[in-house]
């Protein structure tokens with residue numbers, strides 16, 4: 001167990017003074033050497049032997065200078081246990097997906113600025129994003145470790161392996177040290193169930209995996225017809241048709257979640273679970289939410305957060321699209337259901353930039369909420385490109401436009417190519433333009449294949465500008481959730 005003491009000894013070059021942590025008789029900090037970020041460790045032999053690096057004279061100090069390798073990140077997490085991801089439970093939380101692996105210090109700065117009770121998940125990446133960015137779960141986790149360390153984060157943190165669909169996804173992320181597992185059974189959700197004819201529904205009902213789910217149609221009808229869920233302002237009930245449609249829509253997904261949950265349990269690691277059914281066409285009605293949660297509970301699944309598919313549209317990188325008053329009413333029901341049947345948090349997927357609905361979400365959930373963001377941080381990186389390298393930005397936008405129709409396929413967005421300004425006078429302003437944001441948001445994989453190197457160089461050269469932008473942007477995201 002480590003105990004922090006003071007005061008830290010002086011360091012010769014200290015571009016990241018916030019990173020300095022002194023434990024017992026040694027100090028660690030992030031610095032620069034030969035134009036690269038490095039970990040410096042100063043103190044007696046014993047803690048040093050675990051790090052891999054070179055003993056060097058650093059100004060007046062004899063120190064160990066270590067590359068920001070995966071091995072050294074692991075040792076650092078052992079020495080500074082707050083950097084080791086852990087389950088965050090029901091605390092109000094926020095996920096800061098970082099596609100480039102360099103945004104975490106800006107996220108930390110925003111959290112520090114708003115204060116309050118939000119627990120962070122700095123390492124958060126969906127399998128889809130890992131595939132498109134060419135990053136491994138370990139890289140995602142390690143980059144977040146270095147970022148949190150650099151910015152002096154001393155609180156707890158989690159790590160979200162997002163949108164997992166298979167046992168193999170789970171294995172890779174568990175091996176890297178993730179602790180928050182978002183299960184996405186969307187391929188098993190029947191979005192047509194709400195509009196199917198009676199005949200089609202009956203046929204689909206007959207094909208449901210009743211034995212595996214340890215229930216029957218009669219049993220289901222009996223249980224849910226008897227259900228009266230007191231939501232305060234109303235009592236929620238399900239009639240025969242609602243039960244049938246909910247069963248067809250969600251029971252195969254329930255089976256899939258149960259299987260993945262059991263696989264995760266078998267790993268004997270500390271973990272918490274999120275269930276996300278947000279990526280479907282058909283909104284999750286409050287009655288369906290009750291059905292889904294009750295069936296999962298019956299089958300022994302436990303979770304800390306659930307992302308329903310809310311009414312209206314939570315599209316990538318833009319504000320909520322839809323009737324805010326209607327969402328307000330639905331959110332109230334979903335939040336009450338999450339409290340009555342859990343408690344668990346409501347998770348806001350595609351939560352970036354939904355400024356108009358944050359107060360509603362916070363109000364109804366009373367802090368039992370998880371805000372999940374990702375691509376909006378990448379867009380802040382592109383803002384830096386637009387400001388500092390206009391030619392590169394223009395070139396990137398052209399390539400993004402060429403690949404948009406193909407790259408948007410797995411995203412639910414309504415952005416249109418022909419609405420992207422053709423001759424924009426002000427490039428940074430494009431990062432505030434609805435359609436352009438979405439075009440850039442979903443083409444990240446293509447752009448990284450072609451422009452990774454210059455992009456990363458710019459992030460390094462203009463780190464302060466980049467982090468300042470992130471800080472301001474995320475203060476706006478976090479303030480409504482920071483509470484007292």
Ligand SMILES: O=C(O)[C@@H](O)[C@@H](O)[C@H](O)C(=O)CO
Nearest residue numbers: 126128349350351372373374
């Ligand atoms: O783009 C992705 O694949 C993910 O970051 C998102 O779907 C994520 O789950 C999210 O909702 C971030 O806002």
